[in-house]
Amino acid sequence: MLILLPPSEGKAAPARRGRPVDLAALPHPGLTPLREELLDALAVASAQPGAAAALGLSPGLTDEVARNVHLRTTPARRAVDVYTGVLYAALDHASLSPAGRRRANRWVRVQSALWGPVGPTDPITPYRLPMTATLPGVGTVAARWRAVLGPVMVALAGDGVVVDGRSSSYASVWRPTGSAAKAYVAVRVFTEVEGRRVVVSHAAKHTRGLVARWICEAERTPRTPAAVVALVAGHRPCELVPDPRGGWFLDVLAPASAAAAATGTA
Structure with missing residues (x-):
């Protein structure tokens, strides 16, 4: 079983005390060279005037972007404590x-x-870097990850089901191919308005966090896409829909009350 989640837009402030990230201690040491490259390039980019806009971030995050310059010496937190958005509140x-x-x-x-794929208890430093950003000397961040992630993710997935709760930019860096795609389930969230399904955003993040929670708390590990939908169906109306690229979509219906405050698109 592998449950993939995106980082949250909301992130906790850096810890006041503690050790900085030890790259050698993070999982998947084969990713250390790219992590080093990204850290260095992000520090350079974040020190420039207008860094937030150059990274594709809002001006309101200027102070947080400035912290990127000092990520190598900033105390780390567990990943699950860094990410503070609605998805992680639901998990x-x-x-x-x-x-x-x-x-x-x-x-x-x-x-x-x-940081690449990290588990809930892996120590990382709060940062500001979207997957869609372009860094000096690196290029597009997503393209750099696509070039190296395949073997790591294949090993993580093994022969189990992959439940993907990532947003599109993060899902673009890896997904199973070939026969492994048969066990791939991407979570989509909708609500019904006047008899038609509407994609939601805020409620989608919350629902994806709940799906991850329900799977982790299940008495039995779902070992097939059908078992995943059967588990989730105990909590929300849902169905499996074939993905033309291979694999499946798990379409979950969020309650209209939960989706009422949603804005944007998933």
Whole structure:
């Protein structure tokens, strides 16, 4: 089982005390050279005037972008404590049962644009870098990850089901191919308005966090896409829809009340 999640837009402030990220201690040491490259390029880009806009971020994040310059010396937090958005509030790692927490630590991986795939308890430093950014000397961040992630992700997925809750820019860096795609399930979230399905955004993030939580708390590990939909159907109306590229979509219906405040698109 592999549950893939995107990083949240909201991130906690850096810890006041503690050790900085030890790149050699992060999982998948084969990714260390790219992590080093991205850290250095991000520090250079973040020190320039207008850095937030150049990275594709809002001006309101200028102070947080400035912190990117010091990521190598800033104290780290567990990944699950860095990401603070609605998806991670729904997953609510801290309130999982002991068994559910162990499963989450084994199965959940966050697809960070800076750190690569990290588990809930891996120590990382809060940062600002979207997957769609372009960095000096590096190029597009997503393209650099696509060039190296394949073997790592294939090993993580093994022969189990891959449940993908990532947004499109993060999902673009890797997805199973060939026969492995048969066990790939991408989560989409809709609500119904006047009899038709409408894509939602805020509620989609929340629902994807709930799907991850439900899987981690399940008594039995779902070992097929059909088992995943059967599990989720115990909580929300849902169905499996074939993906023309291979694999499946898990289409989940969010309650209209939860989707009422949603803005934008998923």
